[in-house]
Amino acid sequence: MDMLMFELNKDSDKPLYEQLYIGIKKAIISKQIAVGTKLPSKRKLADFLSISQTTIEIAYAQLLAEGFITSVPRVGYFVEQIDELPYVEKDEPSIIITKKEQKQYKYHFSPGKVDEDSFPFSVWRKYAKELFDISSKELLQIGEPQGEYELRAEIANYLFQSRGILCKPEQIVIGSGTEHLLPMILRLFDNDLILALENPGYSAIPRIHLDSNAIPISVDEEGLVVDELETTNANIVYITPSHQFPTGAVLSATRRTQLLKWASKQPNRYIIEDDYDSEFRYIGKPIPALHGLDQNNKVIYMSTFTKSLMPSLRVAYMVLPFNLLIKYKEIFSYYSASVPRFVQHILANFMRDGHFSKHLNRMRKIYRKKHDKVKQILTSYYPEVHITGDQAGMHILISVPTDKSVEELNQIAINNDIAITPVTDYLLKPIEFEYPSFLLGFGGIPLEKIEEGIHLLMKCWGIKKAI
Numbered sequence: 001m002d003m004l005m006f007e008l009n010k011d012s013d014k015p016l017y018e019q020l021y022i023g024i025k026k027a028i029i030s031k032q033i034a035v036g037t038k039l040p041s042k043r044k045l046a047d048f049l050s051i052s053q054t055t056i057e058i059a060y061a062q063l064l065a066e067g068f069i070t071s072v073p074r075v076g077y078f079v080e081q082i083d084e085l086p087y088v089e090k091d092e093p094s095i096i097i098t099k100k101e102q103k104q105y106k107y108h109f110s111p112g113k114v115d116e117d118s119f120p121f122s123v124w125r126k127y128a129k130e131l132f133d134i135s136s137k138e139l140l141q142i143g144e145p146q147g148e149y150e151l152r153a154e155i156a157n158y159l160f161q162s163r164g165i166l167c168k169p170e171q172i173v174i175g176s177g178t179e180h181l182l183p184m185i186l187r188l189f190d191n192d193l194i195l196a197l198e199n200p201g202y203s204a205i206p207r208i209h210l211d212s213n214a215i216p217i218s219v220d221e222e223g224l225v226v227d228e229l230e231t232t233n234a235n236i237v238y239i240t241p242s243h244q245f246p247t248g249a250v251l252s253a254t255r256r257t258q259l260l261k262w263a264s265k266q267p268n269r270y271i272i273e274d275d276y277d278s279e280f281r282y283i284g285k286p287i288p289a290l291h292g293l294d295q296n297n298k299v300i301y302m303s304t305f306t307k308s309l310m311p312s313l314r315v316a317y318m319v320l321p322f323n324l325l326i327k328y329k330e331i332f333s334y335y336s337a338s339v340p341r342f343v344q345h346i347l348a349n350f351m352r353d354g355h356f357s358k359h360l361n362r363m364r365k366i367y368r369k370k371h372d373k374v375k376q377i378l379t380s381y382y383p384e385v386h387i388t389g390d391q392a393g394m395h396i397l398i399s400v401p402t403d404k405s406v407e408e409l410n411q412i413a414i415n416n417d418i419a420i421t422p423v424t425d426y427l428l429k430p431i432e433f434e435y436p437s438f439l440l441g442f443g444g445i446p447l448e449k450i451e452e453g454i455h456l457l458m459k460c461w462g463i464k465k466a467i
């Protein structure tokens with residue numbers, strides 16, 4: 001036969017052996033090469049195509065494994081008879097495998113970043129080292145679906161001490177992030193689920209729960225407007241009562257009672273309390289979790305180590321009321337925990353020996369310094385800039401009375417190497433804001449860069465300091 005002629009592209013993402021394998025396969029299927037034809041020897045084809053013999057060998061091995069060719073020892077490879085199958089030319093799926101483009105900003109005021117210079121690497125390393133030892137060989141086996149008991153016990157203890165929550169480790173489920181636990185919660189309600197969400201609110205939820213009937217409920221300075229919730233037919237409400245995300249409002253005492261009453265009126269009503277971003281409070285006492293007030297097992301509590309330790313840890317947890325725990329076990333007992341056991345034990349031991357509370361105390365001081373700095377500088381621009389949501393968390397909300405649109409202001413910030421986040425990114429339903437508003441996160445930006453970053457932002461927005 002003529003020598004096989006293929007266009008091999010050495011610059012392609014596709015390895016040469018794969019290009020060759022696809023080329024020969026297509027030729028066999030389309031009968032360009034007849035049944036029984038002897039393929040060229042590996043050496044000859046390698047010379048002809050100027051590629052290595054190993055490349056040919058891998059391509060031939062693949063064709064052999066799939067039955068397109070057969071091998072006769074010491075003679076060569078021959079094209080096999082294959083059943084007639086229509087060959088459909090398919091477009092390659094256009095998955096673009098490029099590295100995620102993440103623009104590097106000089107001033108990163110993103111709300112999702114934590115301080116990178118204060119993580120206790122040496123302590124963490126000590127616990128990790130201890131665990132990766134033959135004495136932990138039992139950890140090679142699969143663990144409990146709800147997560148390691150030791151970690152759940154530490155979390156229960158922490159929740160009691162710091163968040164006023166009384167629960168048993170048996171009620172806790174560990175998962176690799178809020179976005180993995182939320183779908184599990186929603187599944188507990190099957191078809192009996194009409195979800196109400198805060199608007200603005202955590203933008204991942206509408207993406208997780210694709211039901212377009214999710215009901216947006218307004219948020220004001222007292223948090224979720226419970227009166228509005230009461231006018232809907234929702235039976236599950238997702239809420240961030242201690243520190244509304246992203247406005248920073250705290251759900252008032254009156255509304256807490258009103259919300260718990262709303263839930264107690266129907267057996268199928270529940271509240272999902274997301275306690276995200278509530279560890280760091282700069283004014284007044286910590287706000288206890290709504291869960292602590294609940295007398296009727298109506299609150300599903302969830303939280304995460306994303307802000308208190310690091311986002312990359314991927315450890316979040318939920319506390320299920322006992323009645324839902326039964327349903328959870330029915331549905332999810334065949335699922336394994338989504339956080340590796342080693343990670344869970346490192347964290348549990350870290351917490352057991354008091355390092356977590358030590359770290360939190362240290363971080364409170366660091367974030368308070370950053371918070372105070374951001375607030376002090378922003379305040380010097382009042383009334384050109386208004387601030388809200390400055391009592392807790394790791395971002396402050398700013399609104400800017402100007403003629404420019406949110407998009408324009410955002411683009412100007414980007415052009416000047418500054419990352420900020422428009423509140424409009426968190427809308428489930430459009431809201432008419434009086435002025436363009438943004439989240440200014442201060443967790444990740446080094447203290448010494450805050451001042452120049454904010455001054456630059458104001459300068460490029462054309463905002464001058466009050467005299």
Ligand SMILES: Cc1ncc(COP(=O)(O)O)c(C=O)c1O
Binds near residue numbers: 112202303
């Ligand atoms: C309200 C809220 N909850 C949870 C999360 C994310 O938590 P995790 O990192 O555990 O998925 C976010 C992230 O922005 C959030 O805004």
